[in-house]
Structures are given as structure tokens and as C-alpha cells.
Amino acid sequence: MLPVWTVVMKTLRNKNFFQALSVFLYVLALGIVIQVPGEGYCFEGLRALILLAFLSALLFHIIGFNRKFIIFSAVYMFLFVFSSLIPLIQGEIVHKKEIIAAFLFGGTWLTFWSWVYYLGRIKNKRPWTFLCGMANLFRILALLGPLLLWGYYVVSGGYAISSAVLLTLFQTNWNESISYLRSQNLWIWGMTVIFLPGILWFMALAMKRCQVNRTIPFSWKRLACLVILFLWGGPSLMENVMSYAPVRMAMETRMSLAEYKAYGQHHAMREKRLKNLKGLHTQSKGGIYILVIGESEARDHMQVYGYQRETTPWLCSQKENANALFFTHAYSNYVTTVPALTYALSDKNQYNQVNLSDACSLIEVAKAAGFYTCWISNQRKISPWDTPVAEIGSTADYQVWMNGRVGGEDIFTEYYDEALTNKIPLPERNKNVLVVIHLMGCHKFYSDRYPQGKAFFRGKTKKDSYDNAVRYNDYVLESIYRKVSASPYFKGMVYFSDHGEETTKFFDHNPSMFTWQMTHIPCIVWLSDSYRRERPEIYQALSANQDKYWTNDLVYNLMINLMGIQGAPENNDSWNIASSGYAMNQRNLMTLHGEKKLCEEQ
Numbered sequence: 001m002l003p004v005w006t007v008v009m010k011t012l013r014n015k016n017f018f019q020a021l022s023v024f025l026y027v028l029a030l031g032i033v034i035q036v037p038g039e040g041y042c043f044e045g046l047r048a049l050i051l052l053a054f055l056s057a058l059l060f061h062i063i064g065f066n067r068k069f070i071i072f073s074a075v076y077m078f079l080f081v082f083s084s085l086i087p088l089i090q091g092e093i094v095h096k097k098e099i100i101a102a103f104l105f106g107g108t109w110l111t112f113w114s115w116v117y118y119l120g121r122i123k124n125k126r127p128w129t130f131l132c133g134m135a136n137l138f139r140i141l142a143l144l145g146p147l148l149l150w151g152y153y154v155v156s157g158g159y160a161i162s163s164a165v166l167l168t169l170f171q172t173n174w175n176e177s178i179s180y181l182r183s184q185n186l187w188i189w190g191m192t193v194i195f196l197p198g199i200l201w202f203m204a205l206a207m208k209r210c211q212v213n214r215t216i217p218f219s220w221k222r223l224a225c226l227v228i229l230f231l232w233g234g235p236s237l238m239e240n241v242m243s244y245a246p247v248r249m250a251m252e253t254r255m256s257l258a259e260y261k262a263y264g265q266h267h268a269m270r271e272k273r274l275k276n277l278k279g280l281h282t283q284s285k286g287g288i289y290i291l292v293i294g295e296s297e298a299r300d301h302m303q304v305y306g307y308q309r310e311t312t313p314w315l316c317s318q319k320e321n322a323n324a325l326f327f328t329h330a331y332s333n334y335v336t337t338v339p340a341l342t343y344a345l346s347d348k349n350q351y352n353q354v355n356l357s358d359a360c361s362l363i364e365v366a367k368a369a370g371f372y373t374c375w376i377s378n379q380r381k382i383s384p385w386d387t388p389v390a391e392i393g394s395t396a397d398y399q400v401w402m403n404g405r406v407g408g409e410d411i412f413t414e415y416y417d418e419a420l421t422n423k424i425p426l427p428e429r430n431k432n433v434l435v436v437i438h439l440m441g442c443h444k445f446y447s448d449r450y451p452q453g454k455a456f457f458r459g460k461t462k463k464d465s466y467d468n469a470v471r472y473n474d475y476v477l478e479s480i481y482r483k484v485s486a487s488p489y490f491k492g493m494v495y496f497s498d499h500g501e502e503t504t505k506f507f508d509h510n511p512s513m514f515t516w517q518m519t520h521i522p523c524i525v526w527l528s529d530s531y532r533r534e535r536p537e538i539y540q541a542l543s544a545n546q547d548k549y550w551t552n553d554l555v556y557n558l559m560i561n562l563m564g565i566q567g568a569p570e571n572n573d574s575w576n577i578a579s580s581g582y583a584m585n586q587r588n589l590m591t592l593h594g595e596k597k598l599c600e601e602q
Contacts, residue, residue, distance in 0.1 A: 019065050020057040027053035031103055034081055037088060038096035039448060045100045045240040051233030052107045059111055062118065068210035073110060076143070076203070080106030083146035084245060086153050086160045092414040095448065101243035106142070108241060113139045117211075140204050145246040147196045155192050162404035162414075163252040273360055277368035277569075284564035285534060286430035287491035290484050291362075291559060293341065294473060295379075295441025296509060298500035299330070299522045301470050309457070311470040314478040315524070323527050325542050327577075330523035331591055331598060332499040333553035335509045339593065340498045341389045343553035345436075347570035350553055350590050360569055361392040362556050366434045369565045374398040376423050377438035378413055393436065398425060403440075413440050416451060417476040424480070426487045434563065435484075439476065441497065442469040444507060449473075462507045481526065491531045492562055496552050497521040511592060516601045519591045521552060525562075538562065541580045549586045549598055550577050 031049040056073075063069060084102035087094050117135035152161040242248065299305040304315040304326065318324040333350055334340040343349055348359035363373050375393035381401045393399065400423045403413040417439045427433050442449060446465035450472035457464040457471075477495060484490050499509050500520040509518045525542055532539045538561070557576045560568045574583035589598045 020061045023060045023065075024053045024057040027056045027107070031100060034103055035096040035099050037085060038094045038099045039452065045097070045104060045236060047233045048104050048237035048240045049100070051229060051237055052104060052111065054229060055111045055115075056107065059114055063212040066210060066212050068206075069212065072203075072206050072210045075206070076110050076139075077103065077106050079143060079146045083149040086149055087414060089153075090158065090160060092160070093412070093416070093448070095412055097240070097243055098245060098412075101240050101248075102146070102245065104237060104240045105244035105247070106146075108237060109142045110139060136204075136207065139207060140200055143200060143203060145244070147199060149245065151192050151196050155188055160404075160414075161249070163249045166249055166253040269357075273358075273364060277360060277365060280365060280369040280565060280567045282369045282371070282432060282564050283566060284432055284491075286432055287489045287528075287531070288427060288433040288435065288484065288487060289491050289559070289563050290424075290480070290493040291434070291436045291555075292477065292480060292493065292495040293344075293436065293438045294495060294497035294522065295337070295439055296443045296499065296501045297441055297470060297473060297497040297522060298503060298517055299497075299520050300500070300517055301467060301503060302522055305522065309467055311467050312474040313471075314474050318524075318526075321526075323529065323532065325525045325527070325546055327523040327525075327545075327550060328547050329549040329586075330496065330521050331519045331549070331551045331589070332497070332521050333551045333591055334593055335499045335511050335514065335518040335591075337498050338389060340552065342392075343593075344496075344498070344555040345389070345392050347556055347568070348553075349556070349570075349575065350551065350594050351575065351584075351588075352570055352572075354570060361395065362559055363392055363395050363434070363436070365560065365565060365568050366563065367395065367397070369432075369563075369568070371432040371434045371563065372397050372427075374400075374425055374433065374435040375438070376400045376402075376420050376435065378402045378415060378417055378420055378440040379438050380413075389438070393438070396436070412448065416449070417441070417473070418479055421476070421479045421483055424483060426484070427489055430489050432563070433489075434559075437480065439473065441473055442466060442501065444501075446507075463503065466501070466503060466507060485526070485528065490528050492528060493526040494524070494555070494559065494562070496523045496555060498552070514592065514596075523550065523552070525558075535564070537580075538578050541578050541582070544580070545577050545582055548577065548582065549584065549589050551584075551589050551591060551598075554584070 028049055031045070031052070060066075060070070080102045081099065084099045085094060113135040117132050117139075119131070149161060153159065242251070301307050301309075301311055302315065303310055303312045304319065305328070319326070332340050333343050342356065342359075345363070346356070346359040346361045347365070348354045348356050363375065367373050373396040375396035375398070377390075377393060377400070379389070379401075380403050381390045381394070400420075402415045402419060402423070420437055420439070424435060424437070425433075440449060444466075446462065446469040449469040454472050454475070455468045457467050481493060484493060498521075500518050501507060501509050502513070502515045502517050504515070504517060511518075527539055527542075554575050554577065557571060558578055560571050561576050561578045565571075573579050573581040576582055577584075586598045590596060591598065
């Protein structure tokens with residue numbers, strides 16, 4: 001029996017082993033390198049990459065490292081990976097996870113069906129021949145994904161397809177489709193329709209020419225090794241493959257069509273509520289009011305609230321601004337977005353008996369009082385989390401939804417929050433305007449919330465990423481304030497966060513793992529000089545109440561009174577922190593929708 005070292009050296013000198021090892025390392029390295037253009041954490045899907053690299057090396061070994069098949073595989077993978085970079089051309093964010101998802105999908109699909117093809121050559125009989133044909137068909141059909149991504153980019157004049165586009169297609173009738181086609185450059189459409197099938201045909205011919213007349217020798221040991229390998233890396237592979245853009249968009253669209261159906265059922269109810277609110281009026285002389293909704297920002301990580309790191313330089317400078325009022329004991333009414341904002345943006349709160357289904361939203365009340373209403377959001381319009389909030393935003397007169405994604409269980413977006421600033425409409429004449437801006441804020445994954453070029457803290461910890469997100473949020477607030485305050489019609493701006501974030505033991509806001517830091521939020525109010533002259537009692541009350549306790553389900557009452565709306569439902573003066581009659585305190589305020597009182601905090 002040969003010594004172990006001798007066996008090892010003999011194996012290393014074996015040409016086939018060296019080639020297989022080269023393929024393994026090449027696939028692994030390529031999967032890491034292609035993530036460089038993306039944003040987010042490196043080494044996404046490492047376990048899935050190792051599985052794909054091993055399967056590729058084994059496949060190439062079995063077919064004798066056929067040169068033509070290697071070239072075909074390289075072109076095949078190029079089409080998948082390159083299509084994932086389309087948003088980069090538009091200046092949008094591309095996440096590393098999406099790039100590796102395209103690589104893994106293309107590589108796994110090609111490898112799997114190549115294995116099926118060579119298994120089908122074990123016996124030269126009809127069922128096995130049919131299996132070979134199906135393998136070839138599926139390998140080529142998969143290319144429709146990246147080709148359609150590029151096709152839409154070309155015919156749309158340089159726009160990436162999104163789930164929102166797919167939803168529009170499902171909701172468009174035949175006449176609208178004909179009208180749309182007539183408005184397009186039909187020459188480009190025609191060339192694209194010809195060109196894409198031409199690429200498929202070319203790839204089919206190339207695949208046929210690189211097929212190797214080999215069969216895979218069956219071995220129980222090999223099969224057992226493959227099963228163990230799939231059990232180890234399969235879940236990671238499936239998770240990443242499902243993130244591939246066409247697959248993700250198809251799943252999001254299917255989910256969102258169901259969400260749209262449910263959303264439409266509430267339309268009549270909202271219309272009826274608006275009619276019942278026609279008696280409202282406003283004592284305001286006209287002006288623009290801004291409500292900015294932050295996301296997952298804990299005041300515990302804000303320098304302006306005493307945090308030791310330089311996370312809010314602009315807000316700290318606003319301490320010298322007499323028109324800026326900082327509330328030191330603001331809490332969220334819940335620790336996740338939808339429950340918190342459905343209360344904050346409606347007349348439902350923890351202290352009244354209003355049914356949420358009957359609650360009037362801030363947008364509806366403002367419209368009924370004569371305000372022109374605007375909703376500008378970097379959140380998804382339709383998703384498992386945002387749909388109830390989007391129902392409120394969708395009643396606004398002017399709507400901008402920057403996030404082209406829908407559905408899904410991730411929190412990616414194509415734009416950073418600073419892009420929202422350019423979408424804020426400023427009135428050309430003095431009229432009542434309410435603008436609600438919903439930021440992506442500091443929601444995890446934190447490193448996705450800011451451009452890497454704006455990273456101030458260079459560490460690799462979650463704390464550094466979160467603090468960078470907080471600092472970038474400070475920059476976004478500055479951009480918004482500078483734009484709106486320059487308008488001669490600017491009256492006031494309010495900023496608050498939906499909830500905080502636990503950053504001591506872990507980073508999250510899970511109500512089942514409740515900590516008080518999840519409820520610690522900022523609340524800041526800016527008033528213009530003209531507003532202070534018109535309504536000095538509001539400024540005086542807010543100034544006197546800065547250190548009082550408050551929960552953000554009372555945002556509705558704050559905004560109604562700032563805007564001077566009279567006759568609004570559930571406008572109890574004791575809930576209005578802009579009133580000298582504000583009667584809430586640490587003993588009677590609550591969070592988690594009544595489960596905890598603020599006085600329980602140690």
C-alpha cells in the first residue's frame with residue numbers, strides 16, 4: 001500500500017486533477033470578483049459558489065475539458081452576469097447579491113441541464129434521447145431571461161425593467177398596448193424582435209457543436225458524494241438563485257397582483273370617507289408643510305441627542321437655529337413600520353377607540369380641508385410590509401414612488417434617499433400644500449442605505465454601517481430642508497422616525513425581542529419666520545413641550561394643528577403637543593399598541 005504522501009503527490013501531478021482544480025478555483029474566484037461593481041457586503045453566497053465550482057469542475061472533468069464547451073459556457077455566463085449590471089448604466093444601485101444571483105443562476109442552470117444531457121446518453125433509446133432534447137431546450141430557453149432584460153433596456157430608451165413595469169403590463173388592456181406601440185420607435189422594436197431570437201439560434205448552434213459524445217459512468221459513491229454536497233450547499237444555492245432578477249420579479253409580480261386586488265377593495269371605502277369629511281376647513285393663509293418620515297433611526301445613535309460619534313453634524317448646527325425644536329422624549333407607538341405608521345398617519349391612536357378600518361388618514365383629512373397633497377417615497381408601493389402605508393399615500397394628489405420594486409422579502413431600492421429631494425414640488429403661488437416624504441432611512445442592511453463614497457466611519461462592524469446610515473440621513477434631511485425652506489411659501493417641516501433600532505445587544509427591531517431602544521426615535525420641528533408671526537401660540541407651545549414625553553401615533557394631531565385644519569376627527573387637544581393643553585406624560589403614554597407604558601422603562 002502506497003504512503004499517503006505518495007498518493008497525494010501522484011494526484012497533484014495528474015493532468016485531469018490539475019485541470020479540475022483550476023476550474024474549481026476559477027469559478028470560485030470569478031464569483032467573488034464579479035461582485036466588485038455592486039454595493040453591500042462582499043462574499044455573498046460563498047457556500048453556493050463552492051457548490052457550483054465543484055459541480056463545474058466535475059462536469060468539465062467528465063467531458064474531458066472540451067475547449068468548445070468551455071468557450072460556450074463562458075459566453076453563456078457572460079450573458080447572465082452582464083444583464084445584472086444594467087442598472088449601473090442608469091446610475092442606480094446594484095447589490096452584490098443580485099450580481100452573484102445572476103452568476104449562480106446561469107451557472108447552476110447550465111451545469112444541471114448539462115448533467116441531465118449526459119445522463120440521457122447512458123442508453124441510446126427514445127426516453128433517454130428525449131431527456132437529452134429537453135436538456136438542450138431548457139439550457140437555451142434560460143437565456144430568454146438576460147436577453148429580455150437587455151431587450152427592454154434597448155426598446156425603452158435606456159430603462160431597466162422592474163416589477164412595477166411587469167405589473168403595468170398585466171393591468172394594461174389591448175387598446176392601451178396598441179397605443180403604446182404606436183408611440184414607440186417601431187424600427188428599434190423590429191430590430192430587437194429579430195436580434196434576440198437570432199442570439200438564441202446562434203447559441204443553440206454553438207451548443208450543438210460543442211456536445212461531447214461521452215456517457216457518465218454510474219457510481220454509487222459519486223452519487224452519495226453529490227447528495228451530501230447538495231445537502232450542504234443546496235439551501236444557499238436556492239436562496240441566491242431565487243434572487244436572480246427575472247425570477248425575483250416574477251415572484252414579486254404574482255404576489256403583488258394579489259395585493260393589488262385586496263388594495264382595490266378598499267378604494268370605495270376611502271372615497272366614502274372623503275365625502276364625509278367635506279365640512280373641514282383651514283384657517284391657514286396658505287403655505288407648504290413638509291412631513292419627513294425616517295426609517296429605523298434611533299435617537300441613541302444621533303449626536304444631536306448626546307451620542308458620542310459625529311453622526312448628525314447638520315442637525316447639531318441646527319441647535320443654533322431658533323426655528324428648530326428638538327423633542328427629547330419621543331417614542332414610537334410600535335417597533336415595526338406598518339403598525340407604527342398606520343397609527344401615526346391616521347386618527348387612530350393607542351388612546352382612542354377608533355377602529356383602524358374606519359380611521360381617516362392625514363392625507364384624506366388634508367385633501368378634504370383644501371390642501372394639495374403630495375406623497376414622495378423611496379419605499380415600495382406594494383409589498384408585504386408597505387401596502388397598508390401605501391394605501392394612505394395612494395390617495396395623494398401627487399405621487400412619486402422611487403422604488404421600482406414590489407413585493408418580495410428584501411428591502412433593496414434602486415435609489416439613495418437624496419434622490420427624493422429633486423422630486424419635491426414647490427408651489428408657484430401661495431396655496432396650502434402638504435408634502436409627505438417617506439425615506440428608506442437607516443433600515444438594514446445599513447451599508448445599502450448610503451453611497452460607499454459617503455462612508456465616514458471606516459470600520460467593518462454593523463455599528464459603523466449603522467452610524468454611516470445615520471450620518472447620511474442627516475445629509476438627506478439637510479438637502480430637503482435647504483430646498484423647501486428656500487421657498488417663500490415654506491411654513492414648517494416635521495421629521496420623525498417610524499421606530500428605533502436595538503444596537504446594544506444586536507441590530508434589529510423585532511417586537512418579540514423588545515428593548516426600549518427600539519422605541520427611541522427623533523422628533524424635530526422647523527417653523528418659518530412667517531409662521532411664527534402668524535401663529536405664535538403654536539411656537540410657544542412647542543417650545544414649552546420640548547422635554548415632554550410623546551409617542552408618534554400623535555403625529556396626526558401635531559400635523560393637523562400645525563396646518564390649522566379645523567373640524568378634523570379625533571383632534572383632542574390633550575393629544576396635541578403643539579398645544580398648551582397637551583396632557584400626555586410618561587405615566588399615561590404607551591407603546592406596542594398599549595402593551596407597555598413608558599413609565600415601565602428603567
